[in-house]
Amino acid sequence: MLHVELACNVANAYSHLPKFDAPKYQGQDIPHLNFRLDTPDPRTIYHPYSAEIGPLNLERINAMCLIEYPEWFTGHKPDVQEDVTQYGSIGEFYDAVEVGASELVYDLQGNQNQINEFQYFYNEFTDPTITTDGGQGLSQALNLIKAITDQGEGKTEGDVEIPEKYQNTADGFEESWSHFRKFTAIRDSKDSPEIYPYKIEPDEQGLKAQKILIDNFTEFRQILKRLFSGKDPGNFAPVMATLGGNILNCWQHGALPKFS
Secondary structure, eight states: OOHHHHHHHHHHHTOOOOOOOOOOBTTTOTTTOOOGSSSSGGGGGGOOEEEEESSSSSHHHHHHHTTTOOTTTTTOOOOOOOOOTSSSSHHHHHHHHHHHHHHHGOOOTTTTHHHSSSSTTTTTTOSSSSSHHHHHHHHHHHHHHHHHHHHTTTTSSSSSOGGGGSSSSSOOOTTSHHHHHHHHHHOOOOSSSOOOOOOOSSOOHHHHHHHHHHHHHHHHHHHHHHTTTTOOSSHHHHHHHHHHHHHHHHTTTTOOOOOO
16 A cells, blocks of 8 residues: 555655556456566466466466566666556556656646555655656656565566665565565465355355455545545545455455455
């Protein structure tokens, strides 16, 4: 959620109102990433994989490793694409965002629907919003993008530690590890995580659990829309916290979590 907040702060600074459409998880289609454009193609390492909701097994762990796969040639100028699906890694995508943000620097306006809901989880991250216009605001915007990528979404050139100012100070796990390192550690572990059994066609209790999750996640998407459009978000924190319990409730009743 921190990355959602930071990306939305950047979008709002450029008067681009964020949208929160219902997610779709199908086959091996991981939105916005075309792994065949990366060198080397990470699918030769992390396979089999699945983009569909399921238990934390090898297929899902491999999918997370692919999503967090580093941009190994950090620092080069990206081939900016109009089609957002034509990037091999999240790191390269954010390189392109930086280029676009710099080119549109005179469109940047600070204090437009800037949100800081996670300040108590990142005490060293003192400037997670964009408060000034133009060039000064651009420096702040690039700092938010750097926080996203340095935490492990792409621009790490492999296994490097997260800078202290971007580390979780409240409830993190191995705070200096990037997301990519965390998922590869799970993948390489000798002890596979214990998972819940489930049915493709759940019983009445499982269906009920799925509906509760869908309803609450639909409400949460509307809350996010209000939050990042400068309106009163209502019960943002309670609903967000509830979703974790809703997901667990699905698993405990032998049903795959569904969000739409």
